[in-house]
Amino acid sequence: MALIQSTLIWVVYAVVIALVVAVASIFVFLYQTPRERSATVSIVCIFTLTSLLATLLLLPVDIALVSSTTSSKLGRRKEWATDASVANIVYTIKIVYYALYSLDAVLCLLVVPFTYFWYEEYDEVAAEEGTQTIGSRFLGALKYTLAFVALVVIVFLVGFFVPVARDRNGAHYGLDYFRRILEENHGERALTFAIGLLITVGTLIYVLYTAAGFALLPVAFIKSAPAISAPTLTANTASALEQNRERQRQLEGRSAGSSEGLNSKDRRELDALVREERTLVRRERLAAEARGEHSHWLVKTWMKIEAVFRPLKLLGGFVLMIVAIAVWVSMLLTGIDKAKNSICKSHCGYILGHVNIVNPMNWILVKSSKIFPIDYVIFLILILFFFFSSVVGMASIGIRFLWLRLFQIRNGHTSPQAMLMGTVMLTLMALAINYAVAMLVAPQYSHFGPQTYCDKPLRHPTDQPDCSEHRKLRPCSERADSQAARNVCTASVGSTFLDTITVNFSFFGAVDFWAQFVFLAVYLIVFVVSLFRVPKLDQYETDADAEEEEEEGLLASTGRRFGATWQDITGRSKDYGSSNGRGARHDNTE
Secondary structure (H helix, E strand, O other), rough: OOOHHHHHHHHHHHHHHHHHHHHHHHHHHEEEHHHOOOOOHHHHHHHHHHHHHHHHHHHHHHHHHHOOEEEOOEEEEEEOOOOHHHHHHHHHHHHHHHHHHHHHHHHHHHHHHHHHHHHOOHHHHHHHHHHOOOOHHHHHHHHHHHHHHHHHHHHHHHHHHHOOOOOOOOOOOOHHHHHHHHHOOOOHHHHHHHHHHHHHHHHHHHHOOOOHHHHHHHHHHOOOOOOOOOHHHHHHHHHHHHHHHHHHHHHHHHOOOOOOOHHHHHHHHHHHHHHHHHHHHHHHHHHHHHOOOOHHHHHHEEEHHHHHHHHHHHHHHHHHHHHHHHHHHHHHHHHHHHHHHOHHHHHHOOOOOOOOOOHHHHHHHHHHOOOOHHHHHHHHHHHHHHHHHHHHHHHHHHHHHOOEEEEEOOOOOOHHHHHHHHHHHHHHHHHHHHHHHHHHHHHHHHOOOEEEOOOOOOOOOOOOOOOOOOOOOOOOOOOOOOOOHHHOOOOOOOHHHHHHHHHHOOHHHHHHHHHHHHHHHHHHHHHHHHHHOOOOOHHHHHHOOHHHHHHHOOOOOHHHHHHHHHHHHHHOOOOOOOOOOHHHHHHHHO
């Protein structure tokens, strides 16, 4: 029975990873510029995004496996859950975690930078002339990557030798849970230091980009719906462009038949038609991009799916807004709880020994975790919400160095260099999201899930408590120090890893903790502003002037919006009959 249960849990994880691969692929293909698409860049970005999301989504599997060893109704371990079997489960999860964390670090610090320089080293002219070989290009990219190799070596060496907490008087390190944390070896300490450093760097990015996107994404869902379908825009634009060029031919023919040329009135009309033609050509190009012409089949499929679910965007926006507010409230409550009731304050990164203030997200996840995989579905939605909020934040703010914009993340217009840079930033933000979810959004769920223990005295230290007659169940917690709790409760490997970072390197824990309040403040400011101002995520490029605002046609009646949705699904425009150029322009700018 235990083998079947654990196998099913891993099968669910495999299915989720397949879904993650699809999400990462769609994201990369949607955002990359089709004209500059690189197979190497695409593969590296997809693999990196899959790895980081797989790391985040391992936590529910971790919780389900360690919780499967206990009966939450009886507060004791199951008959098959011996110390050896529990240790084997924990060891397996630890191997997966360490492999994924190590892979994330290598991809972020070595593989992605090498791919960036590999792409930059390419010289089309030299490649055609044969003066640039694969070997010379590889050496050129490796030369610049050596700085990152040195950085990785230094980080791991520092983590290997840096002194950590061993004896903190008055910091309550006598508890069994924290004593075990302090007993890791030097290799584990080097990895925890490296990941702790990356989490802290990612947190500094996360408090700006993810917080802004967390507020903008629901509002963008509510406020941004297309007024006219791509097929209708294409048909109307083609008709208007044909009439424009026909009128230009008439004027040019009149000029050819007259020795004096065009009069001033006709010349002004011809100039106006030329300017209008440029606008219509640009509009035709935008309509083609909106329809996914010359795009990968994956992009076209995504556009069809997006069109099918477009009527639900408004409802989805309100749902996401409620979820965002619930997460914000949960983080605030847990933050206050940690600041007030942490057992060792800044000495251990504000670890909370026991949850004193109930928050909504933690309560929902703990209750749903009793029936796997309901909690996994909720957790998956939560993680994807954080992930796409980070993407929206990058699209809204851009990749900057101080006030200088280096790259712009835009749907269908993102260069390969920007994709790689954005992937590194998403990796760092994902590690910060991992900390925020485990430590603030759902601390009880992330540490012990639905595990409970029977708080009754034991006859022998190795016995299991018995609450079959008198129910005296208590939720497992880090601070539970009774023998019954030690015999029953097993903390998740993921939460223990994060606790190891905050205990051994308390500076990281303190920075990561107080940064969450900055996240809450940034979210609140952006949320209030976005309620009164429509977010324009691509304004820097697509709304450069008033003509492109006209081309996007974002204002229309509700009935026209649903008509546009159906036309995008079918790929056909509605035949409104013949119309003149003025009518076509009116339809596009209404």
